[in-house]
Each structure stands twice: as structure tokens, then as C-alpha cells.
Amino acid sequence: MPGLKGNALVAQSGGPTAVINxxxxxxxxxxxxxxxxxxxxxxLNGILGxxxxxxxxxxxxxxxxxxxxRRCPASALGSCRYKLKSLDESRAHYDRILEVFxxxxxxxxxxxxxxxxMDTADKLGKLAGETDYDLIVMGVPKTIDNDxxxxxxxxxxxxxxxxxxxxxxxxxxxxxxLYTSDTCTxxxxxxxxxxxxxxxxxxxxxxxxxxxHLVYLPEGPFDADRFVADVKECLSRIGRCFIVASEGLAxxxxxxxxxxxxxxxxxxxFGHTQLGGVAEALKGIVQEQVGVKCRYIKPGTSQRTxxxxxxxxxxxxxxxxxxxxxxxxxxGTSGYMVTLVRESNSPYKCTTGxxxxxxxxxxxKQVPREWINEAGNHITPELCAYIIPLMQGEVAVDMAADGLxxxxxxxxxxxxxxxPEYEV
Amino acid sequence: MPGLKGNALVAQSGGPTAVINxxxxxxxxxxxxxxxxxxxxxxLNGILGxxxxxxxxxxxxxxxxxxxxRRCPASALGSCRYKLKSLDESRAHYDRILEVFxxxxxxxxxxxxxxxxMDTADKLGKLAGETDYDLIVMGVPKTIDNDxxxxxxxxxxxxxxxxxxxxxxxxxxxxxxLYTSDTCTxxxxxxxxxxxxxxxxxxxxxxxxxxxHLVYLPEGPFDADRFVADVKECLSRIGRCFIVASEGLAxxxxxxxxxxxxxxxxxxxFGHTQLGGVAEALKGIVQEQVGVKCRYIKPGTSQRTxxxxxxxxxxxxxxxxxxxxxxxxxxGTSGYMVTLVRESNSPYKCTTGxxxxxxxxxxxKQVPREWINEAGNHITPELCAYIIPLMQGEVAVDMAADGLxxxxxxxxxxxxxxxPEYEV
Numbered sequence: 078m079p080g081l082k083g084n085a086l087v088a089q090s091g092g093p094t095a096v097i098n099x100x101x102x103x104x105x106x107x108x109x110x111x112x113x114x115x116x117x118x119x120x121l122n123g124i125l126g127x128x129x130x131x132x133x134x135x136x137x138x139x140x141x142x143x144x145x146x147r148r149c150p151a152s153a154l155g156s157c158r159y160k161l162k163s164l165d166e167s168r169a170h171y172d173r174i175l176e177v178f179x180x181x182x183x184x185x186x187x188x189x190x191x192x193x194x195m196d197t198a199d200k201l202g203k204l205a206g207e208t209d210y211d212l213i214v215m216g217v218p219k220t221i222d223n224d225x226x227x228x229x230x231x232x233x234x235x236x237x238x239x240x241x242x243x244x245x246x247x248x249x250x251x252x253x254x255l256y257t258s259d260t261c262t263x264x265x266x267x268x269x270x271x272x273x274x275x276x277x278x279x280x281x282x283x284x285x286x287x288x289x290h291l292v293y294l295p296e297g298p299f300d301a302d303r304f305v306a307d308v309k310e311c312l313s314r315i316g317r318c319f320i321v322a323s324e325g326l327a328x329x330x331x332x333x334x335x336x337x338x339x340x341x342x343x344x345x346x347f348g349h350t351q352l353g354g355v356a357e358a359l360k361g362i363v364q365e366q367v368g369v370k371c372r373y374i375k376p377g378t379s380q381r382t383x384x385x386x387x388x389x390x391x392x393x394x395x396x397x398x399x400x401x402x403x404x405x406x407x408x409g410t411s412g413y414m415v416t417l418v419r420e421s422n423s424p425y426k427c428t429t430g431x432x433x434x435x436x437x438x439x440x441x442k443q444v445p446r447e448w449i450n451e452a453g454n455h456i457t458p459e460l461c462a463y464i465i466p467l468m469q470g471e472v473a474v475d476m477a478a479d480g481l482x483x484x485x486x487x488x489x490x491x492x493x494x495x496x497p498e499y500e501v
Numbered sequence: 502m503p504g505l506k507g508n509a510l511v512a513q514s515g516g517p518t519a520v521i522n523x524x525x526x527x528x529x530x531x532x533x534x535x536x537x538x539x540x541x542x543x544x545l546n547g548i549l550g551x552x553x554x555x556x557x558x559x560x561x562x563x564x565x566x567x568x569x570x571r572r573c574p575a576s577a578l579g580s581c582r583y584k585l586k587s588l589d590e591s592r593a594h595y596d597r598i599l600e601v602f603x604x605x606x607x608x609x610x611x612x613x614x615x616x617x618x619m620d621t622a623d624k625l626g627k628l629a630g631e632t633d634y635d636l637i638v639m640g641v642p643k644t645i646d647n648d649x650x651x652x653x654x655x656x657x658x659x660x661x662x663x664x665x666x667x668x669x670x671x672x673x674x675x676x677x678x679l680y681t682s683d684t685c686t687x688x689x690x691x692x693x694x695x696x697x698x699x700x701x702x703x704x705x706x707x708x709x710x711x712x713x714h715l716v717y718l719p720e721g722p723f724d725a726d727r728f729v730a731d732v733k734e735c736l737s738r739i740g741r742c743f744i745v746a747s748e749g750l751a752x753x754x755x756x757x758x759x760x761x762x763x764x765x766x767x768x769x770x771f772g773h774t775q776l777g778g779v780a781e782a783l784k785g786i787v788q789e790q791v792g793v794k795c796r797y798i799k800p801g802t803s804q805r806t807x808x809x810x811x812x813x814x815x816x817x818x819x820x821x822x823x824x825x826x827x828x829x830x831x832x833g834t835s836g837y838m839v840t841l842v843r844e845s846n847s848p849y850k851c852t853t854g855x856x857x858x859x860x861x862x863x864x865x866k867q868v869p870r871e872w873i874n875e876a877g878n879h880i881t882p883e884l885c886a887y888i889i890p891l892m893q894g895e896v897a898v899d900m901a902a903d904g905l906x907x908x909x910x911x912x913x914x915x916x917x918x919x920x921p922e923y924e925v
Binding site: 089092093122125149150151152153155156157158159239242243244246247248250251252253254255257258259262280281283286357372373374375376377378379381382383384385386388390461465466467468469470471476478479480481482484486 | 670903
């Protein structure tokens with residue numbers, strides 16, 4: 078549908094990253110520059126905002142505020158974990174979205190998110206086609222987990238990689254300084270099914286002395302006995318041990334090491350099990366079975382929002398992906414997610430490509446076995462070579478007079494509603 | 502003892518900070534520049550290195566490596582938690598230290614640490630005096646806890662303050678983005694008996710919307726019922742709640758909220774109870790009694806070693822304190838700790854002073870009640886005004902080709918031993 082005239086809507090979905098606002102900035106700036114696109118709306122809190130018809134005019138925020146999104150963590154448009162089910166099960170919701178789109182003449186939908194969001198965008202695009210509503214749908218990848226397929230890597234990953242590697246390096250120096258009393262430390266990273274984040278910490282291990290000494294990914298089964306042996310071997314070699322563990326570690330039977338039991342809050346709204354506590358579990362094992370003091374670090378959401386040391390490469394690529402999605406849309410392309418294509422590694426060069434939304438939605442990419450060492454307790458140089466280009470440079474954040482970052486907050490003034498109330 | 506000729510020894514003690522190496526750098530550079538000081542030794546792993554006669558020549562590291570200490574976290578000389586008891590109880594250890602000092606003609610002892618270290622330095626200085634061994638002893642303050650008395654603030658505090666405030670700001674944006682599902686977050690800071698670190702996070706709360714919305718310090722008793730009421734009030738007002746809690750929170754009966762029970766590892770080598778788990782405890786309370794999902798963040802030793810965003814003001818003052826200790830020592834001053842004196846707040850101007858080691862050792866400074874709000878759940882503008890100047894500027898860390906910081910590691914080649922083995 079080249080030349081399609083109308084308004085655009087951009088929304089963010091799922092867990093924030095340090096650069097998802099860079100993608101939003103790219104989408105908004107490029108959409109504002111397109112002749113065929115009128116108003117650029119944003120959905121407040123992701124798809125929930127669309128369902129509730131809670132939209133605001135991104136252009137009304139002003140060019141300065143929009144530009145500041147390139148240096149601002151988390152999801153400035155608001156996000157949510159609300160997942161639409163299949164067309165059959167959630168047909169009313171999809172119809173509602175189209176109702177809101179029609180009411181505001183929204184002809185371009187840009188969805189920044191992970192697998193679930195690409196699935197929603199895909200279904201929405203198909204439904205629009207079936208109902209003869211001209212709508213261009215494009216996805217912009219976003220996930221710290223780096224587990225989207227068809228793209229070399231995901232915007233958001235380079236920054237979390239840089240953060241956890243730096244944290245391992247710095248806290249590792251602490252363990253090194255105090256090893257006579259505080260001998261072991263466990264750093265717990267996010268990563269439910271894929272170990273990309275924990276793996277990134279492994280890059281800080283430049284030599285035998287450097288933390289982390291052991292890195293455990295969820296790609297293989299976690300064996301507590303082998304873990305104890307690994308720690309003891311490390312202690313006998315260098316007198317201390319710094320361990321990085323992914324929250325998603327599970328034993329051979331598939332039981333999460335950090336099992337939270339049957340808590341009512343054990344699952345998030347997408348039905349994913351909410352994990353936590355791997356670090357405590359490993360700390361307990363170390364203290365009881367190795368017999369040395371063990372500390373732990375759980376950076377939690379800090380790891381995905383650490384704009385103050387975010388990767389400039391990551392932020393720039395996130396921005397590029399956002400712009401490209403709009404450029405493709407303006408040319409009439411629909412139903413695709415923009416991908417990142419590594420043209421070369423040395424020197425590193427990255428361009429973009431396209432992948433069908435429906436394909437992306439159903440694939441998840443784990444760390445290849447050959448990029449994990451034979452013992453299953455660290456990463457290989459090949460994995461380092463993959464990660465290092467993604468962590469280059471630092472985003473120059475604006476600083477306020479109080480010595481802390483000055484992150485923009487959008488006004489988000491909602492536009493007048495044109496449709497009846499809708500219950501979600 | 503002005504004009505005392507001989508060698509010097511510098512040692513670091515206790516928990517590392519982002520700037521304790523800046524102090525070491527100041528001591529070493531100034532000592533190398535003093536006519537009356539010959540070799541500048543460092544004790545490997547603090548006082549343990551002295552007891553074991555594990556010393557290395559700091560000058561032999563080279564000027565470049567020593568200068569790089571100003572941009573390197575944790576304790577590059579090595580640290581320990583070994584505490585000497587009273588002269589009566591540990592007389593043999595004190596005699597041993599003097600034996601090592603005599604063997605290497607060490608006439609200047611610079612100890613960088615907190616209360617316990619100042620106590621050790623004080624006793625050592627007194628014993629030297631009693632035994633007619635000319636020894637100049639000077640203390641350089643160091644503690645992220647900011648609880649040393651007689652000094653306006655402590656080197657190490659400004660950097661941890663900047664880190665936790667930034668983490669609260671960034672993770673707060675995450676909670677703000679995802680409040681429809683991930684409604685509450687607890688950030689746990691260090692701070693056993695004093696709430697200075699948790700208080701610093703409060704600075705990020707620039708307006709009602711900004712995290713943290715609630716800040717709990719160990720200065721007052723923690724009341725779980727009032728906490729639940731605070732969280733509910735916050736949720737009803739802005740729909741989300743970001744909480745900062747000090748690890749040292751205790752109820753009116755003095756029981757730690759994060760009690761670790763009777764674990765063999767529940768105390769550190771100084772006999773202090775080792776805390777952890779306040780965040781988990783509060784998360785449990787929120788989920789059970791408020792009924793919303795709660796995440797938690799435990800930055801652990803990351804908060805005290807985050808050189809990548811350390812306060813330049815803090816690093817510069819730590820360096821100044823190190824240099825000043827040597828300058829005073831060269832003039833014959835002994836038995837004092839260098840203090841930081843806030844000459845004015847606007848513009849901020851800080852100079853140094855001196856406090857008797859014996860006095861410093863036995864005092865601990867908590868956050869004054871009038872700097873905590875009436876409800877006991879946040880800080881006052883006066884406390885912000887105290888903290889803000891300490892967080893100004895960022896240390897420019899050296900970056901390596903892999904996109905991560907390039908922190909120096911000293912060679913620490915031990916000098917030949919001149920005394921018999923000694924069992925600690």
C-alpha cells in the first residue's frame with residue numbers, strides 16, 4: 078500500500094530496556110517527517126492504551142523532548158504485559174483495536190516489543206486485511222533477552238550486556254580484595270530461557286584472575302554436584318570465586334533452581350513463570366557444601382534500565398531500527414519486523430533487514446551449545462567476539478544540577494476519545 | 502617527630518569503596534614525593550599482610566599504575582576484615598606489627614579504613630610510643646556507610662550515594678512503565694546501623710511521580726503495619742510504589758527485618774551480624790498484605806564498587822584526604838585521622854581537618870531525626886542539600902577495546918621477608 082495516507086500509532090510492550098525509547102524516538106521522528114503520515118499517536122501503556130483509547134499526540138511533546146528519548150531508560154510511552162490471545166479467543170479485542178484505529182484514522186501501526194508483541198502485530202495486520210481496512214503494521218525488535226530469531230541481535234541486549242559485564246568486573250574486584258573473608262559472590266542475571274545476558278558477563282573474564290570465574294546459562298541442565306566441584310576447583314586455584322548465574326537455571330528434570338513455589342505471583346501476566354532467587358539458592362549451596370561465605374547480587378530491573386552506562390552502539394541501532402520501520406512502511410511494506418544484520422565483525426558493521434512477523438513470533442533463539450565451554454561453566458571466545466561489538470561506546474546522558482541523570486518525562490496529554498468505553 | 506626519616510607503609514581495610522584506591526593513590530604519590538620518606542610499602546590485604554610480612558613496594562608499580570588507582574574500584578592493595586582486639590587481648594599481634602615495621606624501618610603508617618581501622622591505628626601508635634619506637638600513624642577515612650564522626654562526610658559515600666540514587670531513578674522508570682502488572686519494587690541498600698545510603702536514594706525523588714516514593718532508614722523502628730498503610734496510600738495516589746529500604750531495618754524490639762537466623766555465616770569476622778534479605782521480606786509483605794506484584798533489587802557489592810559512575814567530587818576528596826595525611830605526617834603530626842570539612846555548601850567548598858584517632862574509633866554517626874520526614878518514610882530537603890554536593894561529576898574511567906572499563910591490577914610483587922613466620 079505505497080502512498081497510504083493517514084495517521085500513525087506507536088506503542089511499546091513488555092519489559093523495558095535502556096534503548097526502547099531510542100526506537101520510539103526513531104519511529105516518531107521518522108513518522109513526523111513522512112509526507113503521508115499525519116498525526117503520530119502513541120498508545121499509553123502499550124496495547125492497553127489502544128484498547129482503552131488512551132492515546133496521546135507524540136508530536137505535541139515537542140522536538141526536544143522526543144530527541145531526549147534517545148537518552149532515557151525504560152518505556153516513556155508506558156508499557157504493559159497484556160497479551161492478546163488468538164484471533165478466535167480474543168476476537169473482540171482485535172476488533173476493538175481496529176475500531177480505535179478507524180476512529181483516529183490510524184493507518185500505520187508500529188509496535189516495539191518482543192515475540193508476543195510481534196504475534197499481536199501479525200494478527201492485527203491479518204485481521205485488517207480480512208476486513209478491508211488499509212493498515213500497515215511494522216514491528217521493531219526489543220528484548221534484553223536477545224532471543225528473537227531472524228535478527229543477529231536485539232536492541233536492548235548490548236546495553237544489558239555492558240551493564241552485567243561491568244558489574245561482574247567491579248564486584249569481582251570487591252571479592253578479590255576481600256577474599257580472606259568474603260570468598261564467593263553470586264551475581265544473578267535475568268534470562269528465563271536463554272542465557273545471553275549471563276553469557277555477556279563472561280566477557281569481563283579477560284584472564285584467569287578476572288571475574289567471573291564461573292558462568293551458568295539455562296541452555297544446559299544445572300547440576301548442583303558439578304557446581305560444588307567447580308567452585309572448589311576455583312577456590313583451590315585462585316582462592317576466591319565469582320559466579321554468574323541466569324535466573325532461568327533448571328536441573329535435568331526441568332525444575333527451576335529458583336523455584337518460587339506456588340505463589341499467587343509466581344507467573345506474570347503473559348503466563349511466564351516469574352523467577353527469582355537463583356542467587357540465594359546458589360549462596361546456600363556454597364555456604365553449606367563448600368563451607369565459605371558467599372554474598373549475592375541481584376541487579377533486577379537495574380540491569381535493563383542502566384541508561385547511565387548504556388551501549389552507544391545499542392542505542393544507535395535501536396534508533397536505526399525505529400527509523401527503518403517507518404521508512405519501509407512509507408514504501409508500503411507491511412507485516413514485517415525490522416531485523417539487525419551483522420554485515421561484518423571486524424570492523425563491525427550492522428545494517429537492517431526484514432523478517433515476517435508471523436515467523437518471528439514463534440521462534441526463540443538460545444545460546445548455541447558450541448559457544449558454551451565444554452564443562453558448561455563459561456563461554457567461548459566465539460561468544461565474546463559476538464558480544465563485544467554490541468557493547469561499544471557509552472550513551473552521553475544529560476546530567477542535572479543534583480549530580481544525577483536528567484531523564485525526560487513526556488507530558489502524555491491524552492487526546493479526546495471518539496469511541497465508547499471498552500472493558501478489558 | 503618532624504623530620505623523622507624512614508620508610509612508609511599504607512594499607513586498606515574493610516569493605517571496599519569506589520574511591521578507596523583514590524586515597525591510596527594520594528598517600529603513595531605524596532609519600533613518594535616526601536624527602537624524609539624512603540620506600541613506600543603496601544600491606545597486602547590490609548593488616549593481615551603486615552602480620553604475615555606480606556609487603557610490596559608501591560613505588561615499583563610505576564607512576565602510571567599508581568595514577569590509574571584514581572579510576573579503579575575496590576581495594577587494589579587488598580583488604581581484610583581482620584580486627585585486632587584490645588592491647589591486652591591481642592598484645593602479641595601489636596608486637597608483631599612493630600617487629601615487621603622495625604625490620605623494614607617503617608616509620609610512617611597510613612591506614613585507610615573505618616572505625617575499626619582507626620582503633621587499630623590508634624593502639625598501634627600508642628604502643629609504639631610506649632616502646633620508644635618512633636612511628637607516625639595517620640588515618641584516612643573510608644566508608645560507604647558515612648557513619649564516622651568528626652568528619653562532615655566520608656570518602657566513599659558520595660559515590661555510593663550517586664549509584665543508589667541513579668539506580669532508584671532508573672529502576673523507578675521501569676516500575677512506572679509497567680505499573681499495570683509490576684506494581685511495586687523494593688531496592689535494598691547497604692547500611693547496617695546508619696541510613697545514609699538509603700537516604701541518598703531519596704534524592705532521586707524530585708517530584709511526586711519520581712521514585713523512590715518511600716524510603717526507610719534503620720534510624721527508627723520499622724513498623725510493618727505502617728509500611729503496608731504507606732504502600733497502599735502511595736498506590737491509591739499514583740498507582741505504583743517504589744520503595745528503598747536499608748538492610749539494617751529492625752522492629753521496635755530490635756529484631757532485624759532481614760534476620761538470617763542462626764546461620765554459621767550470619768556474622769562477619771568483625772562480629773557484626775551479616776544482613777541480607779530485607780528486600781525479600783518487604784516483597785513478601787507487599788504481595789501478601791497489599792496484594793500486588795512486587796519485584797526487588799539487591800545491588801549488593803555493586804553499589805560500593807560502581808566506578809563507572811562514581812562521583813568525581815568523592816574521588817577527588819578521597820585523593821585529597823590521602824595526600825593530606827602524608828603532608829601532616831611529614832610535618833610530624835601523628836595519631837590523627839584526616840577529616841573532611843564542609844566550608845560552605847553553596848558554592849560547595851570542602852577542606853580537611855584532623856580528629857584524634859581514639860575519638861573517631863568509638864563514635865558512629867546516624868542520620869539526624871530532623872533530616873527524616875515526620876512519617877519516617879522519606880528524607881527532608883535538608884538531607885538532600887547535604888548529599889547533593891557529594892554526588893557532583895563523574896570519574897572518567899579508562900575504557901578498553903572490548904567496551905568495558907579498563908581497571909588497573911597492581912603487580913604486588915612481595916618483598917623479601919626479614920622476620921620469622923608468624924601465625925595469625
